Amino acid sequence: MQAFAQLLDSLSFESARNAKLRLIETYLRAAPDPDRGWALAALTGGLEFPAAKPAQLRGFGQEKIGEELFALSYDYVGDLAETLALIWETDPASGPPPSLGEVVETLQRATKTQTPAILKRWLDALDSTGRWALLKLLTGALRVGVSVRLAKQAAANIGHQPVDAVEEIWHGLSPPYRPLFDWLLSDGPRPQTNAGGAFLPPMLANPIDRAELDTLDPAHFRAEWKWDGIRVQVAASGGVKRLYSRAGEDVSNAFPDIVEAIDFDGVFDGELLVRREEAVAPFNDLQQRLNRKSVTPKMLKEHPAHVRLYDVLQLGDEDLRGLPFDERRARLEAWMAATPRARFDLSPLVSFRDWPHLAELREAMKSDGIEGLMLKRGDSSYLAGRPKGPWFKWKRDPMLADCVLMYAQRGHGKRSSFYSDFTFGCWRPARSETVEGKRELAPVGKAYFGFTDEELRWLDKWVRDHTTDRFGPVREVTQELVLEIAFDGIARSSRHKSGLALRFPRIHRIRRDKPAAEADTVDTLLQLLP
Amino acid sequence: MANDTLNPRSWLYPTPRGLYCEPGDFYVDPAVAVPRAVITHGHGDHARPGHRAALATPETLAIMRARFEDMPNTTQQPLAYGETVRLGEVDVRLAPAGHILGSAQAVLAFKGQRIVVSGDFKRRPDPTCPPFEPVPCDVFITEATFALPVFHHPSDAGEIGKLLRSLATFPERTHLVGVYALGKCQRVIKLLRAAGYDKRIWLHGALLPLCKLYQDHGIDLGDVAPASDAILETFKGAIVLCPPSAMADRWSRRFADPVAALCSGWMGVRARARQRGAELPLVISDHADWAELTQTLKDVGAPKVWVTHGREEALVHYARSIGIDAEALHLAGREEEGA
Numbered sequence: 001m002q003a004f005a006q007l008l009d010s011l012s013f014e015s016a017r018n019a020k021l022r023l024i025e026t027y028l029r030a031a032p033d034p035d036r037g038w039a040l041a042a043l044t045g046g047l048e049f050p051a052a053k054p055a056q057l058r059g060f061g062q063e064k065i066g067e068e069l070f071a072l073s074y075d076y077v078g079d080l081a082e083t084l085a086l087i088w089e090t091d092p093a094s095g096p097p098p099s100l101g102e103v104v105e106t107l108q109r110a111t112k113t114q115t116p117a118i119l120k121r122w123l124d125a126l127d128s129t130g131r132w133a134l135l136k137l138l139t140g141a142l143r144v145g146v147s148v149r150l151a152k153q154a155a156a157n158i159g160h161q162p163v164d165a166v167e168e169i170w171h172g173l174s175p176p177y178r179p180l181f182d183w184l185l186s187d188g189p190r191p192q193t194n195a196g197g198a199f200l201p202p203m204l205a206n207p208i209d210r211a212e213l214d215t216l217d218p219a220h221f222r223a224e225w226k227w228d229g230i231r232v233q234v235a236a237s238g239g240v241k242r243l244y245s246r247a248g249e250d251v252s253n254a255f256p257d258i259v260e261a262i263d264f265d266g267v268f269d270g271e272l273l274v275r276r277e278e279a280v281a282p283f284n285d286l287q288q289r290l291n292r293k294s295v296t297p298k299m300l301k302e303h304p305a306h307v308r309l310y311d312v313l314q315l316g317d318e319d320l321r322g323l324p325f326d327e328r329r330a331r332l333e334a335w336m337a338a339t340p341r342a343r344f345d346l347s348p349l350v351s352f353r354d355w356p357h358l359a360e361l362r363e364a365m366k367s368d369g370i371e372g373l374m375l376k377r378g379d380s381s382y383l384a385g386r387p388k389g390p391w392f393k394w395k396r397d398p399m400l401a402d403c404v405l406m407y408a409q410r411g412h413g414k415r416s417s418f419y420s421d422f423t424f425g426c427w428r429p430a431r432s433e434t435v436e437g438k439r440e441l442a443p444v445g446k447a448y449f450g451f452t453d454e455e456l457r458w459l460d461k462w463v464r465d466h467t468t469d470r471f472g473p474v475r476e477v478t479q480e481l482v483l484e485i486a487f488d489g490i491a492r493s494s495r496h497k498s499g500l501a502l503r504f505p506r507i508h509r510i511r512r513d514k515p516a517a518e519a520d521t522v523d524t525l526l527q528l529l530p
Numbered sequence: 531m532a533n534d535t536l537n538p539r540s541w542l543y544p545t546p547r548g549l550y551c552e553p554g555d556f557y558v559d560p561a562v563a564v565p566r567a568v569i570t571h572g573h574g575d576h577a578r579p580g581h582r583a584a585l586a587t588p589e590t591l592a593i594m595r596a597r598f599e600d601m602p603n604t605t606q607q608p609l610a611y612g613e614t615v616r617l618g619e620v621d622v623r624l625a626p627a628g629h630i631l632g633s634a635q636a637v638l639a640f641k642g643q644r645i646v647v648s649g650d651f652k653r654r655p656d657p658t659c660p661p662f663e664p665v666p667c668d669v670f671i672t673e674a675t676f677a678l679p680v681f682h683h684p685s686d687a688g689e690i691g692k693l694l695r696s697l698a699t700f701p702e703r704t705h706l707v708g709v710y711a712l713g714k715c716q717r718v719i720k721l722l723r724a725a726g727y728d729k730r731i732w733l734h735g736a737l738l739p740l741c742k743l744y745q746d747h748g749i750d751l752g753d754v755a756p757a758s759d760a761i762l763e764t765f766k767g768a769i770v771l772c773p774p775s776a777m778a779d780r781w782s783r784r785f786a787d788p789v790a791a792l793c794s795g796w797m798g799v800r801a802r803a804r805q806r807g808a809e810l811p812l813v814i815s816d817h818a819d820w821a822e823l824t825q826t827l828k829d830v831g832a833p834k835v836w837v838t839h840g841r842e843e844a845l846v847h848y849a850r851s852i853g854i855d856a857e858a859l860h861l862a863g864r865e866e867e868g869a
Contacts, residue, residue, distance in 0.1 A: 010810075089682060
C-alpha cells in the first residue's frame with residue numbers, strides 16, 4: 001500500500017505526461033502481483049467498494065480529536081479525506097501496514113458493519129500518505145490526472161508493446177491482471193481476446209489545411225462530414241454489447257438506450273450524438289449524458305442518444321479491417337439497407353468534383369453539428385493508431401474574438417517559470433451600481449497554447465511588467481493587452497461568470513496594436529450562439 | 531520559583547514595537563529598531579537591524595552581522611547557551627531552541643517568577659544546532675506556526691528519501707530544491723549527506739554567504755559549489771538548492787525540465803503545495819508540529835501559556851482542555867514565513 005500511495009502522491013503533483021508514464025512504469029515493474037494489478041485497476045477506474053462509505057470519515061475524525069479541533073482542521077485543509085489522513089497518528093503497535101492486495105481483497109469481502117473497524121486498523125498502521133491514498137481509493141475518486149489510456153500506455157511500455165496491443169485484449173481481462181503482467185514482463189503467452197464485445201483500437205486522422213490538399217489527388221479520397229459529437233465504437237459479440245469511447249473507455253452504463261438497441265454482432269465506428277426529431281442537438285446536450293454512472297428515465301427521454309455510423313471493422317465474426325475503405329463502406333451500406341434501425345443511421349458520403357468544389361461545400365455548410373470534413377483514401381485499410389497519409393480531418397475555420405488579458409498563471413513542468421495560462425475577458429455593462437454607465441470585463445475563457453515560444457517569452461515578460469495583484473500562482477494584470485482568440489464553438493454556461501463557454505480556445509494572435517477599449521463585448525459573442 | 535502574587539503581564543507585555551520587558555528595559559525580538567533588544571534567532575522577522583544594543587548567542591550575532599552589513603552601530607552582547615546575565619532587575623539566560631544555528635529561548639527571571647520566550651523551536655534532531663531544552667517555568671510563550679492537528683511532520687529521512695527516489699526515477703532532470711537561505715538550506719544539505727548522498731550540491735548565489743557562515747562554525751556541508759560556475763550539462767540529474775522565490779524566477783530557466791521540489795512544513799497540505807507550484811513537496815520544517823507543540827506544553831509544565839504567531843486558536847483550545855490557563859498573545863511584526 002505504501003508504494004502505491006507514493007505513486008498516487010507523486011502523480012498528483014506531476015503534470016507532464018511523460019513523467020507520469022515514467023512514475024507508473026517504475027511502480028508496475030517493481031510492485032509484486034497482485035498489488036500492481038489492483039493498482040492498474042484503480043488507475044483505470046475498475047475498482048469499487050460499495051460497503052465503504054465516505055460519510056463515516058467525519059465521525060472518525062471527531063472521535064479522534066474532538067469536534068472543535070476537527071472543525072478547525074477541516075476548515076484549514078478543505079478536503080475531508082485529506083484532513084482525516086493528516087490528523088490520524090500512526091500507531092507503531094498496530095502491526096505492519098496492509099498491502100494493496102490485502103486492502104482490495106478484504107474490502108471486497110467485508111460487510112458494511114465490519115468495514116469501520118477494518119478501516120481504523122489500517123489508518124493506524126499506515127503513514128499519512130498511505131492513509132490519504134486508502135481514503136481516495138475508497139471514495140473512488142483518485143483525481144491524480146491519469147486517464148485510462150495513459151495507464152494502459154504505461155502497462156504496454158513495461159513490456160515494450162504498442163498500447164493498441166494492450167487495448168485489443170483489455171476487455172477480456174479482469175483485475176488483478178496476472179496473465180497480462182506474465183505476458184508483458186515474463187515471457188508468458190499473450191492473453192487471448194476470446195471475450196465478447198472486445199474493443200478494437202481505432203484508426204485516427206491527421207489534420208490538414210487547404211494548401212496541403214493541393215498535393216493530393218482528389219480522386220483517391222472520399223469525404224464525410226465531421227460531426228460534432230463523440231467518436232465511439234459499438235462492439236457486440238458472444239452476447240456482450242458495449243459502447244466504447246475513442247480511448248477504449250467502456251461508456252455503456254451512460255448510454256443504455258444505445259446498448260439496448262444493439263441487435264447484431266459486429267464492431268462499428270460512429271459518432272455519438274444527441275438527436276431530437278431528426279436534428280442533431282448541440283454538443284452541450286451530449287455532455288449532459290457523459291460521465292454518468294447511471295442515467296435517469298428523464299434524461300433518456302430528453303436527451304436521446306444516437307450513433308451515426310461511418311465504418312465497419314467487424315461484421316458477425318468476419319474481420320473487415322484488412323479491406324479497403326471502399327469495400328468496407330459498401331458492406332456497411334448493404335448492412336444498413338437490409339435492416340433499418342432507429343438508434344443508428346449512416347453518415348453519408350459527400351460527393352465532390354475537386355478540392356475547390358469541396359471547399360465551397362465546406363464553406364456553405366453552416367450547421368452547428370458539423371465540425372468540418374473527414375477525408376479518407378478509398379483504398380485505405382483500417383490501421384490502428386494515427387498513420388500518416390490515409391485519413392485527414394479538415395476542420396472548419398475557427399471563430400475569432402478580440403479579448404482582453406485579465407489574469408495569468410504559471411504553467412507546469414517546462415513552463416513552470418513562465419506565465420503561460422491566460423484568462424481573458426470581454427466587455428459588458430458594469431454590474432456594480434457605483435460605476436453606472438461604465439463597462440467591465442467578464443472572463444470568457446482560458447487558453448494556454450496557440451503561441452510560439454518567442455511569443456510566450458514576450459507574454460511572460462508583459463505579465464511580469466504589468467502585474468497589479470497576486471493570488472498564489474495567479475497574477476492579475478492591467479487590462480490593456482488584446483489577444484485575438486480562436487475557438488471552435490460557443491455555448492451558454494451557468495458555470496462561467498459571463499454566462500458562456502468557448503470550445504477549445506487558443507491564442508491566435510497578440511494584438512499589440514489594438515486598444516483594449518475596442519475589444520469585443522460579451523453581447524457580440526452571444527450573437528455567435530447557434 | 532513561583533510567585534503567585536505577581537502578575538506576569540505587569541513586567542512582560544506586548545507593545546507596538548514588540549514584546550517589552552519593563553524591569554529589564556529591553557524588547558524581545560522587536561519589530562523595529564529599539565535601544566536594547568534580546569534576539570532569539572537570526573530569521574528576519576525576529577532579528578532586525580538598527581538596535582542600539584543587541585543581546586543574543588554568538589552564532590546569532592554572527593548571522594546578524596552577515597545579514598546587516600556588520601552592524602557597526604549596534605553594541606553586541608554575546609551570551610552563550612546556559613550563561614546568565616542581569617539586565618536591569620531581570621536575569622536573562624539563553625537556552626537552546628533547536629530551530630536553527632544559534633537559536634535560543636529567552637529565559638527571563640524577575641522576583642522569583644520565570645517566563646520563557648521560546649521564539650521559534652522544534653523538537654526533532656537537527657544536525658546544525660543543539661536540541662531544544664525544556665525549561666520549567668511559570669509562563670511559557672510558545673509559537674504556533676503549525677498548531678493544528680493536521681500537522682504531523684513526517685520523518686526527515688523519509689522526506690529526503692522521496693528526493694533521492696525522484697532522482698533515481700528521473701536521472702536526467704535537474705532537481706531544483708527550494709529552501710530558505712538560513713537554516714533550512716544547511717539542514718537539507720546535512721540530511722542529504724546523512725542519507726549517503728556525497729555528490730556535489732549546487733547552490734544559488736543567494737545561499738552562499740550563510741552556507742559559508744555555517745561552515746565557519748564547524749558544520750561540514752561536504753562538496754558544495756555555486757551553480758553559476760558550471761556549464762548547463764552538469765546539472766542533468768544534479769541537486770541544485772535555491773531560495774523558493776528563484777524557482778518561479780527567470781533564473782530557473784537555465785535548467786532543462788527541472789523537478790521543482792520545495793522544503794517546508796506547509797508542504798504537508800496538498801492545496802498549499804500546489805499553490806506554491808511544488809511538483810515534489812518535501813515536508814521538512816524547522817518549526818514544531820502539533821505533537822511537538824503539545825508535548826512541549828507538558829514538558830515545561832507552565833500553568834500559564836501565551837500563544838503567538840500562527841494558529842493560536844487550536845493550541846489555546848487544546849491547552850485549556852488539559853487545564854492550562856492559555857491565551858493568545860498578538861505580537862507586532864510576525865509574518866507567516868517559510869517554516
